Amino acid sequence: MVTDPFFRTALLTAAGTVLLAASAHADGPRGWPPGMPPAYVQECAACHTAYPPGMLPAASWQRVMAGLDRHYGTDAALDEAAVKQIGGWLQAHAGSHRRVAESPPEDRITRSRWFLRKHDEIAPAVWRLPSVGSAANCGACHTRADRGDYDEDFLRMPAGLSDGQRRAWRD
Template sequence: MPAMIRPLLLGLAALGISALLYSRAQAGGDHYFPPVKHAQTLAECGSCHLAFPASMLPAASWEKMMANLDQHFGDDASLDPQTTAAITRYLVDNAGDRGGRSYGRKLLRGVAADEAPQRITTLPKWVKEHREVPKSDWKKKDVGSKANCAACHKEAEQGYFEED
């Protein structure tokens, strides 16, 4: 193989792989949200449930949630002040109306700027996307609740929430 063809083939292969990865994110479209990469958020939030992508809620929601960890959906999820501050900063900086705007705006349609919803499952877009799921599915033992995204979306931890 001539010396000039090899770099060209490698370049084309790299371009193909990049296109595949890009199309994967695009394929998720309205269903892709950058997953949590922040170590403290993954460790603390992910120890009890899926560490929900920050872009799924507006900043005001994360601020309110993190300020009330002693009453976190019926549990006391309190953390030390430094950890709470670091996680809050990460979530707010990447919220759907801040740094994660390009992803979050699709899920936050219909949410007023002054609202601070506490449940992703109450967002108008989420409700619309899940309207055809039978109520009995939410009660299945392996699902347990509407917040258990990974029960139906096998790649939720990677940020993909399209139908499986």
């Protein structure tokens, strides 16, 4: 048992900092993990948001990388060296916390339970707005998605929201 008041305060402060950092990480990725291959952004972000690897479990990333020749209806095949480099990085930094432990249907981030829960207030019509296009267009609302940062403090309303959708957004 710690009886020194200074030591107890320091210990509690350190514990609080660790818990705060852990809860921030559990809420979502905050930036890119180290060692991101330039080919990841070059190849993947050319067509869609380059998603942080923590958004899917390792098994999902493995299937995504193995099926690039039929990547959600598109041939996104890469040379073997790029697949190995990108796949290794995705595997090394894949989501392992409880939130993303299960592979979502079709290995789609936008069909994962955590994604649906975080976006349950978004009306289906919003995903179809020309300024959004689909739930996979994270940058339509998340201004730092290109940095791998989905902090809710940096959201913007997409163009074309109705008055009712704007009110719902602010709630």
